[in-house]
Amino acid sequence: MRRGFKAEAKRLALELRAELGLDADCPFDPYAFADEYGIRVVRLSELDGPGRDYFLKRDGSALSGALIPIVTGVAILENDAQPDVRRRTTMSHELAHVVLEHEFGVSLADERKCGLGGAQEEEADWLSGELLIPYDGALRLARANATDADAAGVFQVSLAVARWRMNHSGARTVVERTRSKWNGARR
Ligand SMILES: [Zn+2]
Helix, strand or coil: CCCCHHHHHHHHHHHHHHHCCCCCCCCCCHHHHHHHCCCEEEEHHHCCCCHHHHHCCCCCCCCCEEEEEECCEEEEEECCCCCHHHHHHHHHHHHHHHHCCCCCCCEECCCCCECCCHHHHHHHHHHHHHHHCCHHHHHHHHHCCCCHHHHHHHHCCCHHHHHHHHHHCCHHHHHHHHHHHHHHHHC
16 A cells, blocks of 8 residues: 555545545435435446346345446446445445546455455555544543444444454554553552
8 A cells, every 4th residue: 555545544534534524424325425425336237138137146156336427427326235234334435436526437355355456455445444433432432442343333333344344444452552551650
């Protein structure tokens, strides 16, 4: 990942959330975001044709989401047969690619990865994480000793995404470090 990108993503996510009237402590709304930016969202269940049933497998082995070029820009194709928390992550990932002006025509099969690979993939993954659970929100939860399940509930994400953000955003590390410093000082 490019140097400085994480700090940039942290700021950018807060700005993008603020534009929707969202602070760092509430769930992200990828659908309101897409609407605000005029990004069309196409649900697989709305499509006809032989490809539809193939893509609609609930186990997610086929497709979660994809960016598809359209005349006016880009649309997000999403697999609405998947659970809501998964759809929110998929949507946020694809939106991150749009915001970061990445190439499109990519599809997302794994919860947090699509076929694009390399730096663009890492950046979209990281920015979508900041959109779903901003660092500031994760930090407040870490201070309150929130579990991964608490974080998943507050931000309406899967347990896996909550665990990833609580452990890798740096929030828990910062809180633990501060506490051990305090404990050391009191001795
Ligand atoms: Zn991707």
